[in-house]
Amino acid sequence: MKLELHxxxxxxxxxxxxxxxxxxxxxxxxxxxxxLLLQDERLAGIELHLAHPGDSIRILPVKDAIExxxxxxxxxxxxxxxxxxxxxxxxxxxLVLDGAAILTTGRLVAPQEGIVDMKGPGADYTPxxxxxxxxxxxxxxxxxxxxxxxxxxxxxxxxxxHYVASSCKSAKADxxxxxxxxxxxxxxxxxxxxxxxxYVYMLQSQGLxxxxxxxxxxxxxILPTLISPTEIMDGAIISGNCVSACDKNNTYVHLNNPIxxxxxxxxxxxxxxxxxxxxNENVTLADKKRSSSYAIxxxxxxxxxxxxxSEEGFGNPDADLIxxxxxxxxxxxxxxxxxxxxxxxxxxSQSLADSCPEGNACVTAGNxxxxxxxxxxxxxxxxxxxxxVLAGGFFGSMNKDGSMxxxxxxxxxxxxxxxxxxxxxxxx
Amino acid sequence: xxxxxxxxxNQFFAGIGGEEKADISPEIRxxxxxxxxxxxxxxxxxxxxxxxxICGDNYFANNIDAVCAQVVALxxxxxxxxxIAGPAFNAGRYGTACGAVCAAVAKECNIPVITALYPENxxxxxxxxxxxxxxxxxxxxxxxxxxxxxASVILKFLKKEExxxxxxxxxxxxxxxxxxxxxxxxxxxAVAMLVKKLKGEEFTTEYKMPVFDRVEPRPxxxxxxxxTIAIVTSGGIVPKGNPDHIAASSAQNYGEYDFANVxxxxxxxxxxxxxxxxxxxxxxxxxxxxxxxxxxxxxKEGKIGKLHNKFYTTVGNGTAVANALAFGKEIGQKLRxxxxxxVILTST
Numbered sequence: 196m197k198l199e200l201h202x203x204x205x206x207x208x209x210x211x212x213x214x215x216x217x218x219x220x221x222x223x224x225x226x227x228x229x230x231l232l233l234q235d236e237r238l239a240g241i242e243l244h245l246a247h248p249g250d251s252i253r254i255l256p257v258k259d260a261i262e263x264x265x266x267x268x269x270x271x272x273x274x275x276x277x278x279x280x281x282x283x284x285x286x287x288x289x290l291v292l293d294g295a296a297i298l299t300t301g302r303l304v305a306p307q308e309g310i311v312d313m314k315g316p317g318a319d320y321t322p323x324x325x326x327x328x329x330x331x332x333x334x335x336x337x338x339x340x341x342x343x344x345x346x347x348x349x350x351x352x353x354x355x356x357h358y359v360a361s362s363c364k365s366a367k368a369d370x371x372x373x374x375x376x377x378x379x380x381x382x383x384x385x386x387x388x389x390x391x392x393x394y395v396y397m398l399q400s401q402g403l404x405x406x407x408x409x410x411x412x413x414x415x416x417i418l419p420t421l422i423s424p425t426e427i428m429d430g431a432i433i434s435g436n437c438v439s440a441c442d443k444n445n446t447y448v449h450l451n452n453p454i455x456x457x458x459x460x461x462x463x464x465x466x467x468x469x470x471x472x473x474x475n476e477n478v479t480l481a482d483k484k485r486s487s488s489y490a491i492x493x494x495x496x497x498x499x500x501x502x503x504x505s506e507e508g509f510g511n512p513d514a515d516l517i518x519x520x521x522x523x524x525x526x527x528x529x530x531x532x533x534x535x536x537x538x539x540x541x542x543x544s545q546s547l548a549d550s551c552p553e554g555n556a557c558v559t560a561g562n563x564x565x566x567x568x569x570x571x572x573x574x575x576x577x578x579x580x581x582x583x584v585l586a587g588g589f590f591g592s593m594n595k596d597g598s599m600x601x602x603x604x605x606x607x608x609x610x611x612x613x614x615x616x617x618x619x620x621x622x623x
Numbered sequence: 624x625x626x627x628x629x630x631x632x633n634q635f636f637a638g639i640g641g642e643e644k645a646d647i648s649p650e651i652r653x654x655x656x657x658x659x660x661x662x663x664x665x666x667x668x669x670x671x672x673x674x675x676x677i678c679g680d681n682y683f684a685n686n687i688d689a690v691c692a693q694v695v696a697l698x699x700x701x702x703x704x705x706x707i708a709g710p711a712f713n714a715g716r717y718g719t720a721c722g723a724v725c726a727a728v729a730k731e732c733n734i735p736v737i738t739a740l741y742p743e744n745x746x747x748x749x750x751x752x753x754x755x756x757x758x759x760x761x762x763x764x765x766x767x768x769x770x771x772x773x774a775s776v777i778l779k780f781l782k783k784e785e786x787x788x789x790x791x792x793x794x795x796x797x798x799x800x801x802x803x804x805x806x807x808x809x810x811x812x813a814v815a816m817l818v819k820k821l822k823g824e825e826f827t828t829e830y831k832m833p834v835f836d837r838v839e840p841r842p843x844x845x846x847x848x849x850x851t852i853a854i855v856t857s858g859g860i861v862p863k864g865n866p867d868h869i870a871a872s873s874a875q876n877y878g879e880y881d882f883a884n885v886x887x888x889x890x891x892x893x894x895x896x897x898x899x900x901x902x903x904x905x906x907x908x909x910x911x912x913x914x915x916x917x918x919x920x921x922x923k924e925g926k927i928g929k930l931h932n933k934f935y936t937t938v939g940n941g942t943a944v945a946n947a948l949a950f951g952k953e954i955g956q957k958l959r960x961x962x963x964x965x966v967i968l969t970s971t
């Protein structure tokens with residue numbers, strides 16, 4: 196499967212009469228986009244805001260981040276099961292508005308959502324302080340139940356991302372990246388001297404509201420399966436998550452999975468990257484056993500020598516991570532795990548809820564319990580009162596001078612377990 | 624002028640005697656005693672042992688606070704710049720004493736302290752998070768290695784210099800996780816680590832897997848019809864308004880609520896404070912998380928003797944194990960004091 200990502204570099208958003216792209220700026224027709232989104236009867240109101248790197252703006256609670264993409268050539272449309280039909284994607288050409296993000300917010304499914312500061316110390320912990328953001332503030336209609344609201348909110352993000360990208364199809368790409376995922380028969384023959392490696396991609400599926408969707412299918416209902424990285428780049432995996440903001444994989448990081456990027460970088464040099472296996476993180480023991488066994492069985496069928504395993508979330512999914520680890524290691528497959536830590540505010544507690552001696556190669560995205568003081572910002576987009584009940588906030592989070600004390604847990608992607616950021620931790 | 628150092632040792636290293644002399648009360652001597660003879664030259668003339676504080680190990684164990692206060696007083700009175708305790712190797716009571724006096728002096732006087740212990744010395748687990756500890760061998764045969772390491776570290780502390788790599792390698796980790804930004808993102812670090820692991824090259828994990836406590840299940844309750852049963856939850860059920868402000872994640876406290884007259888947890892009277900799951904169904908009927916209604920039924924039917932009149936609740940979401948452990952110990956003690964025979968723990 197071959198996919199070209201046509202990357203158009205975006206530095207700025209603006210509002211104007213026609214939605215389109217010029218001079219590194221995406222202009223959006225507010226009325227047109229608002230009308231499109233309000234077709235959803237579950238919504239009472241939509242407000243659009245802009246937030247750029249360095250602005251004195253705090254956005255909270257952010258539910259999802261999405262990168263604007265659409266198909267230029269090839270079968271289907273991005274975000275299959277939502278925007279596109281459910282047929283296979285991942286081939287042809289896809290337009291990427293690189294440097295731009297859609298952030299969805301509003302008082303929806305608090306307490307779990309996240310903070311994005313566009314400047315100051317909090318900005319260092321979120322990659323979305325570095326993107327030009329179109330923020331969609333959603334007001335739901337009374338009486339819509341939470342899981343319906345989550346769906347409505349998810350659709351707002353995806354529709355906006357697709358609408359914007361589709362209006363910029365004539366823009367000339369600054370860079371074209373080609374990704375090829377050959378048929379397995381070829382992949383197995385290639386690079387005979389290099390070790391075969393696969394990626395076990397754990398998807399949050401603890402439900403309720405801890406959901407990930409694959410081609411529109413709830414990931415808790417899947418058996419682990421193979422997927423082409425190019426399908427992921429076309430939005431085959433969508434976040435429906437309302438878990439702690441620090442380590443949920445929002446749709447943006449799925450689209451730009453850095454582990455896949457790093458495996459491609461080393462492919463043909465140090466390793467032969469032959470497969471991506473998606474698996475879930477269900478809550479029952481039977482599901483955990485079944486999924487971990489099945490995922491590692493797929494790795495064995497591929498005949499790989501090594502696996503990178505990424506977790507999503509913390510606590511309960513630590514058990515899935517550990518099962519995946521020891522089942523692989525005891526099958527003779529070497530593993531590296533990516534996780535984050537809940538070591539307490541003083542960093543003195545054990546960081547994981549489960550453990551195995553085989554987990555001797557572990558990358559950490561940092562201690563999510565670490566406290567940070569976020570200074571006041573001139574503008575708040577969203578709903579400030581939610582700060583005290585969002586995960587990572589606490590009663591007393593709001594200080595009189597307008598600053599907030601929170602754990603970095605509350606900051607979007609602060610301890611992302613796809614290894615999206617440079618954040619980590621050490622022992623002293 | 625050189626820095627003024629106080630040296631703490633026990634009766635054995637002071638040459639007073641072994642177990643039979645472990646009850647001796649504190650004694651302060653001017654200058655060097657025992658291992659001080661080796662330690663003082665290692666301080667290179669930049670620092671000097673001015674006084675030696677000697678205490679019997681059993682005396683210390685029975686008078687911890689009092690002896691620590693005496694050491695603190697001496698530090699202040701004699702204008703001491705740094706405290707060196709031990710090395711205590713694998714001597715348990717001595718190691719604990721070294722850790723305790725160092726911790727007390729560090730806290731009360733804010734001056735540099737150091738001790739040296741064998742990793743399995745009980746003083747390590749008690750004090751590693753509070754004070755720097757040089758790793759020593761298990762017996763006094765390791766004196767020659769421990770002394771220069773202690774001297775090197777304490778001199779750097781006194782001169783406010785950065786510790787060097789060899790200092791770090793001989794100090795035991797405090798076990799505190801500190802966030803930092805790496806040069807590469809996590810994904811690049813992970814793939815690089817995998818490549819090394821596959822090649823059989825040396826690699827360093829960024830997090831050493833913890834070793835867990837395992838709790839043996841208690842024997843079954845013999846006669847439930849006479850037992851007092853309590854309910855405790857990490858599912859965050861609290862009276863409406865969350866009066867004790869239990870956080871949605873990373874809880875810092877737990878709640879204790881009397882529900883002697885409650886037959887059923889009603890919507891709008893109880894809610895969940897938990898931020899880790901969809902609250903809709905818990906708020907609709909809080910019994911789904913804390914099953915008071917069915918427990919009242921079986922209490923009425925005589926299947927259990929009595930439902931304890933208080934329930935305990937916290938939020939298990941992202942809550943540090945150390946906090947959970949502290950809550951558990953307190954709650955356990957309260958239940959024991961109330962003669963509760965068994966507890967039903969509900970999570971989410």
